[in-house]
Amino acid sequence: MMERDSAGFFFVDALSLCQTSGRPYHLEKRFLHNVNYQTTTTTLQAAEIKRQAFLEARRQKLNQKFLQVTRVVKENQARKENRHLLFLRSLELAESKRNHHLEQRRSASKKSVERAKIIALQHHRKYQAEREQLRRHLEERLEKTNTRRLHLLKLPKSSLLKTHKMREKEETKTMSKTSTTTVPSPEKQRKQSWLTLLQAFRDLGLPNPLHRDTWQEFGPLGDLLRKPQVIIITSKILNVALRKTDKECSRKRARVLLTAYMILMCPAEVLQDAEGAQEQQLRTVAKETLENFESWLQLHDDSAGLTAKRSFQDSWRNFYQQFEAWRTKDHDALVNNVFDYCIELLQLKTLLAENDDPSPMMQVEQQLSEVKSRLRQIGGQSALDRLAVAEQNLDQGSVSEDGPSSTPRSPDKIDKTVNPEEFTKLLSSYAPYMSSAITNEQLVHELILDPEFKLQKYRPRSDLEDRVKTMATKAFFDKIAEEYDRGDWQTSIAPLLQDVREQLVALVRPGTAVHSSICETLDINLLEQQSSKNIFDIDKTLTYIGTIMSHICAPVRDEVIHELPHLETMDRLHRILEILEDMTLDLANYRLRALRPHLMPIAVEYEQSKFAEKMGKGDLPNTTQWIAESFKRLYDAAAGRDPEGILPPKQCNPSLDDTFEEAMISLIMSPDLITVDTCPETLVMDRQRLLDYQNQAQAVTMVAALLMLAKNVNTSKSAELHSLSDKLFLLLEDHSTTVDHLAAEIDAAVAVRDESRLMMRSMVDKTLSHSDSLYSLLSRRVGSVLKSYIHSSGEFVTPAILTSYGLEYVDKPLKSLCRSVLALVLHHRQVYNTYYRQIIRNISVGS
Incomplete structure (x- = not known):
């Protein structure tokens, strides 16, 4: 209610407007006390429907995303495959281009060859025509010469002299005109050069191997073949035959060919054993080579000259190889003879050392100096080194001359003429050292083809075999140690010392002081007696064995032998047996190297006989x-x-x-x-x-x-x-x-x-x-x-x-x-x- 006061203001009664405040509108819906049950149920269903719709939309969105990712992956894979296919096609295209290029080059080469053959045929025909024309021209000249000769026989001597002078002047004028106007072709120049060379070779006066009446004796033939002109012209002829251009070896080849004349015509003076198998074969090959050489000289310009040239080349290779083998054998024999002569002079010098008269010693030393100079000329520095080792051994006595060194200290001499039975027996002695079974024929074959061939110590083929061998060896020596500790000397140490004794004796030469010392010191009966009286000292015996081994071993074994005194007794005995096995192998390899030079001359014949025995009359x-x-x-x-x-x-x-x-x-x-x-x-x-x-x-x-x-x-x-x-x-x-x-x-x-x-x-x-x-x-x-x-x-x-x-x-x-x-x-x-x-x-x- 509104009233007006005296001042003219209005008053409102607010008491009637006061009331309880309600809940906010957006919160009121949450409370159901004023809502019925049916309305609430409808709201929950709508919410669930919305939730399901939201989840479905989310699911569809994720599915679309997955499909998009899958499509991108497939596109990337497709692009990679396309790139790979493109790369393969590029490789195929490059390969086809390369093959096409090679085919083009092959076709071009074929055309060039065909054209070259046509040109060669044309040149051949032209050459035949020129030869025919030259032949007719020579026949005409011969006919004219014969006519002129018959005419001149009827003239007096004064007319003959005038005619001869006039003819010479005319020929001189003709030759001068021809030389100024005509230039010979390269083919004619080559032919003229060959004819000049052939005529120079004929003018040397060498005997014809096809005619025995032209053969000469040793003295005149040797003087003829040593002439420098003979060697130079022969080397030029031989270079044409063998198609060689090197000047360094041409004279060597010429000397080898000229030696074939000496071997064929004077075998008794040239060959030490003219009746030997190798010498007979060498003489046969020399005869065949010279006959083919003479045939080629006669047929050089004919169509059969190519065949004759090939025959000479084949026989020349065979002769050169056999000559080198024979020369090596002869050279080695000469070196050994001079070496033996030096040894004899050294021994004579040792005997004369106690003589008061110095004159014989001076003569021996002078002769020894001359022989050493000769040995250096034919054997080189290696022969002098070998002689120095032998001289040192003579000064030291016979201790170090029996064992092998890196080159053994005293080489065993092998007879130059080995008969088949001794040869087979000698080869059989090396077979036990091979890591696998090997026949004598295989051993000879390996020695010839491989100068560095060596017998190898057997080695285990696998780790398992190596472990088994190590365990068995350790168990064996452990048992030996137990038996020796029990005093059973017969079954433990005696067999091993007997084996050591036999190996040492085999490494030294019989009759020497070292051989006698080993036999006396390592007498098994004596050692048994010492063991029975408890005075046997195994360490002293092993020390003696190590000393002997250090004297006769190769220098490469010195280091391992010096380590022996630092080992235990059984380990030392085990190591001694291993080193002796290596030393035996060293000696065997050295003897094989010494055998090889003597094996070379008979290896071919030996393999031929063995192959014939094995194959019999069977085919191949x-x-x-x-x-x-x-x-x-x-x-x-x-x-x-x-x-x-x-x-x-x-x-x-x-x-x-x-x-x-x-x-x-x-x-x-x-x-x-x-x-x-x-x-x-x-x-x-x-x-x-x-x-x-x-x-x-x-x-x-x-x-x-x-x-x-x-x-x-x-x-x-x-x-x-x-x-x-x-x-x-x-x-x-x-x-x-x-x-x-x-x-x-x-x-x-x-x-x-x-x-x-x-x-x-x-x-x-x-x-x-x-x-x-x-x-x-x-x-x-x-x-x-x-x-x-x-x-x-x-x-x-x-x-x-x-x-x-x-x-x-x-x-x-x-x-x-x-x-x-x-x-x-x-x-x-x-x-x-x-x-x-x-x-x-x-x-x-x-x-």
Whole structure:
């Protein structure tokens, strides 16, 4: 209620407006005391529906997100696969381009060869026409000369003199005109040069090996052959025959050929044993060589000259090898004779030392000085060193002259003429030292092919076998120690000392002071008596044994022998037995080295006889197939170079040496392993050696291919590639090496990026495949270098050729392989040449 006061203000009564405040509107809905139950239930259901709708929306959103991620992953995988397919297509395209390029080069080479053959045929026809024209011209001149001679016979002498002078003037004018107007062609110059050289050789007056009436005696023939002009002209003729250009060895070859005249015509004066088997064979080969040489000189300009030249080259190689073997034997015999003479003078000097008269001693010393000078000339410094060791042994007595040193202190002399029974017995004595069973024939074969061949001590093949051996040895010596402690001397120490005594006696020469000392001191009966009276001192006996061993052992054993006094008794006895086994092996290896020079002259004949005994009259199927395949390859290649069929089939037949070299190279470069069933019968003893050569050839090819790959990826310095080459060879020697190891080494050497490592690994794997064109190309080039080295008898290709072949960084391993293969080829030519020649004779075409 509102009122107005006196002042004119209005008043409102607010008491009626006061009431209790209610809850806020947004909170009022939460309280259900004024809401019925049905309304509440409807609200909860709506909330649940909203909640389910929210969860479903969330679930759909997550599902859409998952589908989106899956799609992105698939797109990324598809892009990777596309890139991989693109990379593979790029590799295939590169491979096809490379093959296309190689095919183009091959086609171009074929066309060049065909064109060269046409040009060669044209030159041949032109040469034949020129020869025919020259022949007609000579016939006309002869006819005119004959007519003029008949006419002049009817004239008086005064007219003859005038006519002769006039004719000389006319010929002089004609020659001057011809010389100023005509220039001979290179072919004519070459022919004229050869005719001049041949005429100079004929003017030397050498005897004709085909006519015995021209042969000379030893004195006049020797004087003739020693003339410098004879040696110079013969060397030039021989260089033409052998296609040699080196001037350093030409005179040596000429002297060897001239020696063939002496061997053929004066065998009694030249050969020490003219009736010996080696000397008879040498004389036969010398005769064959000279006859082929004379035939080639006569047929040089004819079509048969090429065949005669090949025959001479074959016989020359055979003669040169046998001459070198004979010369080595003769040289060794001369050195041994001079050495023995020096020993006799030294002994005489020792006897004259007690004489008061100095004059004989001075004469002996002067003679000894002259003989030493002669020994140095023919034997070199090694012969003087050997003499110095022998002189020292003479000064010290006989203690140190019986045992082997690094080169044993006193060499055992082997008879120069060894009969077959003694030879077989001698070889059989070395067989027990081999780690596996070996025949005498195999031992001889290894000695000839490997100058460094040594008998090896047997070693356990596995860790288990090594542990078993160590445990058995320890148990044996523990038992020996127990028995010795119990006083059982007979079953413990006696057998071991008897074994030590026998080995020491075998190491010294009978009849010497050392031999007598060992027999007396290590008398088993005496030691048994000492043991029965309890006065036997085993340490003193072992000390004596160690002293003797230090006198007769090689210097390489000194260190281990000096350690013996510091060991326990049984350990010392065990070590003594081991060292004696090594010393016995040293002596056996030394005797083999001493046997080798005397074995060389008879090794070929020995192997031939053994092979004939083993094979009997049976055929050689594997060898025949092996030689026939090589013969067919060479024949087809020769026939392919003559598609017009100008040459007769017989002239396409390869020679024996070419066929054998091709067969050996194809065997070594073959990717197939040489098994026992497929190995040629003549190479059975060399099967493991050939497998090693195969591994070496494959290693050289692989390293060359990998280096070419590394060089293409990143051009590196020569020193870095040489270092990489050495590392790759070391990796290939390890059997656990994989492609990943090789790829990792190349990655480190050429700094390959991380993203390119997978590609590099794939390229390395592809390059090492035998079917890869790069590997096949390098393999053929390695075989070509091998064949060239064998064909030239030891002349390695030039660095320029190696660089063009891509083999400049593997030159040392390749040269080592060439030397090994050449030694095997030369030996097999001598031993089995008869069998190979018969096989080729049976399969020759047009013969």
